Amino acid sequence: MKKYATFLWDCFRLSFVGDWRYHLWMTILTLVSLAGLNAYCHQLVHGLVATGMTDQVSWGLYIANFTYLVGLAAAAAMLVIPVYIYRNMHLHDVVIFGELLAVAVIVMCLLFVMVDLGRPDRFMHLLWRFNFPISMLTWDVIALNGYLLLNLHICGYLIYCAYCGRKPSPVFYVPFVFIAIVWAISIHTVTAFLYVGLGGRPFWNSAIIAPRFLASAFAAGPAFIILTLQIVRRFTRHRVADDALLALRRIVQVAMIINIFLLICEVFTEFYTDSAHVASSQYLYFGLHGRHGLVPWIWTAIGMNLVATLLLVLPASRGLRVLNLACILAIAGIWIEKGMGLIVPAFVPTPLGEIVEYYPTVHEIVIGAGIWAFGLLLYTIFVRVSVPVLAGELTYDKRAGRSVQMGLAKE
Amino acid sequence: MALLLVLNPLPFHSPVAPPAQIPGWATDTTPVRQPKMKPEYQVALFKFECNACHGIIPPPANTQVRTVTQHREVVLKHGINTWCLNCHHPQNRNVLVNDRGEEIPWDQPQRLCAKCHGPVYRDWLHGAHGRTNGYWDTSRGEQSRRKCIECHDPHQPPFPPMRPAPGPETLRMGPQGPGEHGEVHNPLRLTGYGEGVAAGYLEPEEGN
Amino acid sequence: MGDSREQDTGSAAERNSSELTRRGFLSHGVVALAGTSAVAAALAPLAHLKRDDIPTIEEFLQKHYKEMTAEDKERVFSRIAKAVESRYQVRTKLADPPPMAGVEFVYGLNLSRCIGCRKCVHACVEENNQSRSPEIQYIRVLEMQKGSIDVETSDHHYDPPLVPNSAKYYMPVQCHQCADPPCVKVCPVEATWQEPDGITVIDYDWCIGCRYCEAACPYWARRFNFAEPEIAPDQVNPNMAYLSNRPREKGVMEKCTYCLHRTRVGRMPACLEVCPTGSRKFGNVLDPASEVAYILRHKRVYVFKEDVGTIPRFFYYFDERGSRYSEPIAPAGTGGSG
Numbered sequence: 040m041k042k043y044a045t046f047l048w049d050c051f052r053l054s055f056v057g058d059w060r061y062h063l064w065m066t067i068l069t070l071v072s073l074a075g076l077n078a079y080c081h082q083l084v085h086g087l088v089a090t091g092m093t094d095q096v097s098w099g100l101y102i103a104n105f106t107y108l109v110g111l112a113a114a115a116a117m118l119v120i121p122v123y124i125y126r127n128m129h130l131h132d133v134v135i136f137g138e139l140l141a142v143a144v145i146v147m148c149l150l151f152v153m154v155d156l157g158r159p160d161r162f163m164h165l166l167w168r169f170n171f172p173i174s175m176l177t178w179d180v181i182a183l184n185g186y187l188l189l190n191l192h193i194c195g196y197l198i199y200c201a202y203c204g205r206k207p208s209p210v211f212y213v214p215f216v217f218i219a220i221v222w223a224i225s226i227h228t229v230t231a232f233l234y235v236g237l238g239g240r241p242f243w244n245s246a247i248i249a250p251r252f253l254a255s256a257f258a259a260g261p262a263f264i265i266l267t268l269q270i271v272r273r274f275t276r277h278r279v280a281d282d283a284l285l286a287l288r289r290i291v292q293v294a295m296i297i298n299i300f301l302l303i304c305e306v307f308t309e310f311y312t313d314s315a316h317v318a319s320s321q322y323l324y325f326g327l328h329g330r331h332g333l334v335p336w337i338w339t340a341i342g343m344n345l346v347a348t349l350l351l352v353l354p355a356s357r358g359l360r361v362l363n364l365a366c367i368l369a370i371a372g373i374w375i376e377k378g379m380g381l382i383v384p385a386f387v388p389t390p391l392g393e394i395v396e397y398y399p400t401v402h403e404i405v406i407g408a409g410i411w412a413f414g415l416l417l418y419t420i421f422v423r424v425s426v427p428v429l430a431g432e433l434t435y436d437k438r439a440g441r442s443v444q445m446g447l448a449k450e
Numbered sequence: 451m452a453l454l455l456v457l458n459p460l461p462f463h464s465p466v467a468p469p470a471q472i473p474g475w476a477t478d479t480t481p482v483r484q485p486k487m488k489p490e491y492q493v494a495l496f497k498f499e500c501n502a503c504h505g506i507i508p509p510p511a512n513t514q515v516r517t518v519t520q521h522r523e524v525v526l527k528h529g530i531n532t533w534c535l536n537c538h539h540p541q542n543r544n545v546l547v548n549d550r551g552e553e554i555p556w557d558q559p560q561r562l563c564a565k566c567h568g569p570v571y572r573d574w575l576h577g578a579h580g581r582t583n584g585y586w587d588t589s590r591g592e593q594s595r596r597k598c599i600e601c602h603d604p605h606q607p608p609f610p611p612m613r614p615a616p617g618p619e620t621l622r623m624g625p626q627g628p629g630e631h632g633e634v635h636n637p638l639r640l641t642g643y644g645e646g647v648a649a650g651y652l653e654p655e656e657g658n
Numbered sequence: 659m660g661d662s663r664e665q666d667t668g669s670a671a672e673r674n675s676s677e678l679t680r681r682g683f684l685s686h687g688v689v690a691l692a693g694t695s696a697v698a699a700a701l702a703p704l705a706h707l708k709r710d711d712i713p714t715i716e717e718f719l720q721k722h723y724k725e726m727t728a729e730d731k732e733r734v735f736s737r738i739a740k741a742v743e744s745r746y747q748v749r750t751k752l753a754d755p756p757p758m759a760g761v762e763f764v765y766g767l768n769l770s771r772c773i774g775c776r777k778c779v780h781a782c783v784e785e786n787n788q789s790r791s792p793e794i795q796y797i798r799v800l801e802m803q804k805g806s807i808d809v810e811t812s813d814h815h816y817d818p819p820l821v822p823n824s825a826k827y828y829m830p831v832q833c834h835q836c837a838d839p840p841c842v843k844v845c846p847v848e849a850t851w852q853e854p855d856g857i858t859v860i861d862y863d864w865c866i867g868c869r870y871c872e873a874a875c876p877y878w879a880r881r882f883n884f885a886e887p888e889i890a891p892d893q894v895n896p897n898m899a900y901l902s903n904r905p906r907e908k909g910v911m912e913k914c915t916y917c918l919h920r921t922r923v924g925r926m927p928a929c930l931e932v933c934p935t936g937s938r939k940f941g942n943v944l945d946p947a948s949e950v951a952y953i954l955r956h957k958r959v960y961v962f963k964e965d966v967g968t969i970p971r972f973f974y975y976f977d978e979r980g981s982r983y984s985e986p987i988a989p990a991g992t993g994g995s996g
Contacts, residue, residue, distance in 0.1 A: 073700040074460075080703035081462045084711070086908040087867075088792070088885035089462055093622045097872040097882060157867020157882065157909030160713050164847040164866055168722050176846035176870050238840065238966040239876025318810050390878040390963075391798055391831055392809035395623055402460060458702070466885050469790035476780040479931045573977065577949030578768075578957055581936035583926060586948070587758075590924030596936065609935055611820040615776035618814060621792040621884055626815045638805035 042435055046202050049433060054420040061423070068416040075409010078402040079154055087157055090403040095395035096386040100403050101155040103378035104410070108148045109183070109230045110252060110377060114260015115141035115190060116223030117290050123216055129282040135197060135429065136271065137264055138190045139421040145187040147414035154406055175233045182226040189219045198425050204434045227252045234385070242319035242385040251301045252377070258294035259373040261287045262366035269359065275426040288362055292351040295369060299348055323384040330387070332396040337380050343372030465622055476615035481581065481600045487557040489544040504543035509535070527606045537562055537604065563598045722848070723861040723901070735900060742905055746889065750896040752904060755922035757855035763916050763971060764950045766939035767830060769960070770977040774799050774821040774828030778929035778938065785917060785928035786903040787895055789887030796881065796914040797832040797929060831962065832929070833858065833879035833914035834970030841871035841880060850911070856971050857916050859901040865910040872911065876966045883908045916940070
């Protein structure tokens, strides 16, 4: 127990150590997080009127980001599957970064749900009367928290073992890895079911939403990790082989193609049928009765996704510069598409045909940015701590000689 | 940073509009008409029973449409029902008349209307037409049923058009206005039927 | 929050980990102080929280309506009544009328007769203590195109000098009190449920404000208190019940309850009482002699969005013109007055 406390304390201390770029980055993230906290305090005082949401469009930026981030969280699975199921060892060394990402991102998800609640002070009611298994939201609560615990356990165990300088025992983590793979797919599916199960919202009430979720998640997640890994290998001594990046590239490539294909299926079904249910899609892609709020966004997203897919298919994307561009485009494109593009149009028009557009307020945007900053902050710390520990530079045994640790700190 | 936040960089400006002014009539439950349920005619401050005059004046020979010299405030727009004595008893003006020439008391107008408006009368009998107020559970309290003439002017029966109460003004609703919905070609709406016309009087509905 | 990371910012120079030196101790202290004060400043807006906004221990521990014993209810209701009195200067006794045995409420609305005057909307607001600012209304009256039942061609904001417009018809929509309510299904905390008489209610003190039910409702019948609801004290209706029209707080959902504080004691709902045309019909569908039972048996009935499968207890009906000759008209005299 004492050893574990020492471990936590070392992790805590390590997170403050770095060069000036690290500190600048952390400072910026902290400032943005605090600005978000400040805006959230306003929201607590005045109510959700501080956001742009209305009875007509009752979910907005928060739930949009939540949806996107659930996708990102499952990215870990896309690193784990090749390693543990297909024995593709290119990715073995980077799996942990995927899982750490999952932890940080799930924390962001939970924060986005919290800030969306009208009465966060009654959060405990979830424990007292939990409408399981009827409400899909309860499934999501279980799925997300379960995934968080699974990944915390896997990462924590691996890192702690490295800290203690012993070889991790497969019994304590391999079964969990396999559970986590299934669980990663389930968090998506359950989150998709959250929307799909609502008969009153034809825009969501489509079986393709869950597969589209998975496809876009498996594109955006690994794309995010490709970028992260390059940052890791640039700023730390952790070596990441190009092969790992290229293995991830292949995942992003396939997922993007499937994502675009499913998008085409969806768009065709809606517009060729041209039934009364097309209104929301009409609003999203072309505008409805003179309201065009989302049109520029969705076309930007589609453009980004198309260019990203094209780049990924071209051999040129084996070069890192092109790959990075494609990844950034894919991440941003999917963020718009899965976020605003999936949540908001389902509310426009309302089930009674009224059209009220949604524009996030400054407070809402700052709160969202704050949560993102906080998530990145967490992830930075995780990476900052895990790299030297996993490299065996910081262990319990070495701790005795303080000088060793100082040496590490100055890396 | 602390200083920056103390300055409250993100003040909250409420988008909540002040409460809308709702006119009192919007929540008034009084029926649109309060007819006298007795054969009484009023001229200035004087009230007469109908037969006060009609008991003396003989009934006119009902042979052709005439312009009335009395009761000129009555505008008769009741479809094809253009004869006073279709409804008013020819001999006893204190009562109404049924198809067999028998008397219908003044406070039972529904029996008169039923002469032509059978289906509506049947619906009214069962509460599917007309106002029912008070208690749905008659074992707990009184229920009131409105009679035909408490909503319909017998001489101009269509329900009178009225000013609509204020429309919705919800939070962050944005500009909304009537008639913003575009229309594609729809054969069902080619008739241009009464477009833009406040109806009621203009569109007498048979079978009312 | 990730507050304490803050400290590195202040002192640009020192990154030493030997906190035992005085310099290190000082710089850590300064940095921790700066971090703490930044967090405190970020939290500053909370100073504007009103006392009512912070749940008391008693409120925090209040049980779900269904778990409250008679004594619990008495205590909670008197506390709420006191809160209402201090806020609105209105003396009230919070009622809790139970569902009546053998009663299932159903609402009928005659589309042939509704003239779109919107009186029901405002009578409802007045009866049910909805927020006037921001405006919350349970009933939406749709001006529909003749030849279409598609709400997307409807107009919610019509404002002609006179209604009805003969080229249109009018369809008021409110909670349909579905027999298979999607809003109840989705609620993660069981804050909303269907009562034995068919009314779907909300425990306003249990709702966490996730608005999932609002997304789930195909009739757009649920409303959320985005801001603190505002009602002028002289407009508060003192006849209130726990599950229906007691004043709500910000951050919770609310909805039409068929005026259960009225209807469960035998009265008609407020929207019906005010309807000038008698287009609204309410009653116990289990009673074959009721008006609604008659309408369901004999009239042409339309269920809005029947395809979403929620099985509403609210239906629309039409007046046919001169049909059903086979049915006898009751002999005159039986239908004198009523």
